[in-house]
Amino acid sequence: MRRETQNILLVLLGGALLKIAITGDYLRYVKPSQQPWIIGGGAVMVLLGVVAIGRDVLAGRHKGSGGPDHEHDHSTRSTWLLLVPVLAVFLVAPPALGSDSVTRTSASAPAGYAPSGQATFPPLPAGQVVPLAVADFVSRAGWDSTDSLRGRTVSLTGFVVHSRGRTLLARMVIGCCAADAFPVRVQLIGGQADPLPDDTWVRVTGQWVPGKGRSEFSYTPQLDVATLREIPQPRDPYEY
Template sequence: MRRETQNILLVLLGGALLKIGLNGDYLRYVKPAQQPWVLAGGAVMVALGAVAIVRDIRAHHADDGHGHHHLARSAWLLMLPVLAVFLVAPPALGSDSVTRTEARAPAQSQAVFPPLPQGEVVPLSLTDLVTRAGWDSGGSLNGRTVRLTGFVTHSHGSVLLARMIITCCAADAYPLTVRLAGPTGAAYPDDTWLEVTGQVVPGTATRADRYTPDLVVASVRRIAQPRDPYED
């Protein structure tokens, strides 16, 4: 690869990092706290690439110039497909990742969890719900109606509400799932985002079923994908 091509690649990669860092697409790859590092990395790459390009242009003008400008134009043309790859962001991890990755919950031991807040319907993350369903010996979920947000995935005849969990970036993502009891969720295709209310069936989140509790659904509402599709 010629030096001109390497410099252009550096600028494109840095520009792509700045783009996804500013428009929110970086949330498909890393946690929100990583945004400053994404922006800083992109800015450094763009600056380094731009300095190198300016230096090369000056060097070309200083010599006899035979053929050099044609090489630079060729390098730019070669970068067009690379530009398309860098600037078209793939979708967030969804139902396909759930079926290919073993569902699991954060490691815990049996304990009495704090009671849920007062209210007819309590909003919970899937992390909190699955952890309580699997390890709360005090039964804080019993008889309580909760509100969950996630996407639909169908697996082995069951309809699951899922959310991908990341500790650092999308490379270490794994799913948490809740089984939707009843026919309500079956009407929605994979990767449909839903807001679901219902009650957890006690004792259904076990190691044998990979800590996937059953939820008796009370209501379902279709929603847009959240700006940050992952939990942490």
Template sequence: MRRETQNVLLVLLGGALLKIGLNGDYLRYVKASHQPWLLGAAVVMLVLGGVAIVRDVIVARDAAVADHAGHHHDTRSAWLLVLPVLAVFLIAPPALGSDSVKRDAAAGAVQGGQRPGSPFEPLPPGEVVPLTMTEFVTRAGWDAENSLTGRTVTLTGFVVREAGDTMLARMVIGCCAADASPVRVRLVGEAAEPLGVTPEDTWLTVTGTVVPGSTTQETGFRPDLTVHTAREVREPADPYES
């Protein structure tokens, strides 16, 4: 690859990182806490690429015209590397969704993680308690005090179909989308029946109560939620939990 091509690619890549870091698209790749590092890397790439281009222009202005005959093919091939960078500029990929949940389930993944080393904090007061999917699934499976029993909670996730059941799911990441894993809740009860025709990957905010004893090893530590209400919502700006 020619030096000029390398410099242009460096500027384009820095610009792409800066774009997704500022408009929020980076949340489809990494956790929110990584934004400063992403923006820092973008600025460094832009500065290095810009300095290199200016330096090469000054050198080329005073240099003799080189023979391009032996470089035509390599340069054209190198420019194909611009395509992935342009894709970042022009195409915002969707967040991981129902397909990822099903692949994870097919691979035999078990939800719930390890038993927490410390007791759960008491749930806050109120008629309806907002929880993340991770908090709900973890409490349902590992809270010896059964703090969820009888409490109405609200959860937000996307629809997944599994063996005729309607699931509410959310992808959880530790660092980035590459290590994402799903947490799922099976929606049951009369209010859940109309959700059977809701398209997969539709985002819902659901209120309901846990079905005691539904989180077992046989279900992959996946609890059931008796639905009280459900409404369609827009995909959150940050589609992942951490």
């Protein structure tokens, strides 16, 4: 591959990183704290490409003035692969993980709580309706020895998934990037969400239905839904 092509690819790839970092699309792929890294990495990539292009142009003008050193005379077919993420970001823009990942992965408990059996949680904040992260709701429902959810109305945000005849509210939790995502899920009781297609984002309020299977690895708590509202996909689709 020619040097110019490599430089163009670097500029394109760096530009792709900068684009998703600035538009906020990066939140579909990685956690928010990665943003400075993506901007820095993208900027350096663009800079390396532009500097090399500039130097080549100058060197072309003053011929023989000792152009850049050519140490890469081996085959660089692999460099073509840099085009794949460029095309993926600019043309396809893959969406955030959704219902497919939820049905693909068997239930798993949020990190840290499940093995010890029971745990104590800080009391829920006061208020008629308590907004909670889905992961927090699942761990409190399954593993809280103080039963802090009992009798409280909570508000949860997530997307609808239909799986084995049940209607679930799910959310993906990521540690670093979407490759390590795992789902948390709550079964919705009451039927309001049944007609909604998969991947519809909703905000529901309701109360936890204490049931059997608590403290088990695959426990999916039930929520008796009081209100349900469709919402647009939040800017940040994951929990952390």
